[in-house]
């Protein structure tokens with residue numbers, strides 16, 4: 001990210017979610033009713049306009065619309081399952097303009113911790129304040145993953161309970177972090193959360209980052225975000241994503257690719273394509289030697 005600027009790519013994901021929220025219910029993929037607050041381009045008014053806008057973006061960058069909307073859908077399902085199982089802390093790493101907390105209607109007493117780059121977080125808080133929105137259930141934790149500060153310490157300072165399991169969403173971030181900072185954040189996270197915690201993260205294929213992908217739309221997006229000052233710098237493969245999680249103490253439980261998400265959530269007539277260059281990993285924090 002350009003120093004001091006809020007994340008442009010966080011705006012981009014909010015734009016897709018805001019357009020999707022206008023789509024008729026039987027074709028909508030997510031339904032983020034607050035995403036429109038964070039867009040810099042006015043959102044479409046009718047479902048037809050929204051579909052037109054989303055499909056145009058999808059033709060240029062196939063697979064992205066599906067990934068952005070459906071990773072979030074999957075995450076919200078995971079949060080619901082975790083809360084049903086008794087988990088009461090949700091941790092978002094690189095939260096951006098995520099509105100899960102605002103839309104959450106599950107059990108009482110669930111606390112959300114939103115960690116993000118200070119510049120993006122400040123922009124989000126300003127927008128929410130201007131809209132008169134906000135919830136006591138959310139604690140904002142400013143942190144730059146590429147700086148030396150410890151995630152564990154930052155969470156401690158904001159009242160996170162390290163002994164109680166949580167569910168973690170780390171979406172749309174790993175590919176923006178240098179490999180070393182990404183591995184360090186995995187290790188930091190493992191140190192910060194209790195055994196039994198669940199983690200969902202997504203990754204970009206190495207082939208997009210090194211320019212050899214056969215998906216032209218993905219390469220075009222890589223060029224676009226680089227021009228905006230947020231280049232993809234860290235690619236993984238399904239195997240290296242699982243290995244990276246495991247090395248930090250998270251055991252992979254499920255791995256999905258974009259076509260899996262579209263099959264699961266896209267309905268009979270998905271409005272977006274399923275180009276296959278990104279994946280999701282759900283993993284569980286295992287007991288380590290020092291935890292036992």
Ligand SMILES: C[S@@+](CC[C@H](N)C(=O)[O-])C[C@H]1O[C@@H](n2cnc3c(N)ncnc32)[C@H](O)[C@@H]1O
Nearest residue numbers: 007009010013094095096117120144145146172
């Ligand atoms: C593509 S956005 C994704 C936001 C949100 N998770 C979503 O799915 O819409 C990337 C997010 O990563 C955050 N980010 C990027 N680099 C970061 C860093 N070095 N430290 C902390 N956050 C960072 C940005 O501020 C932004 O919120």
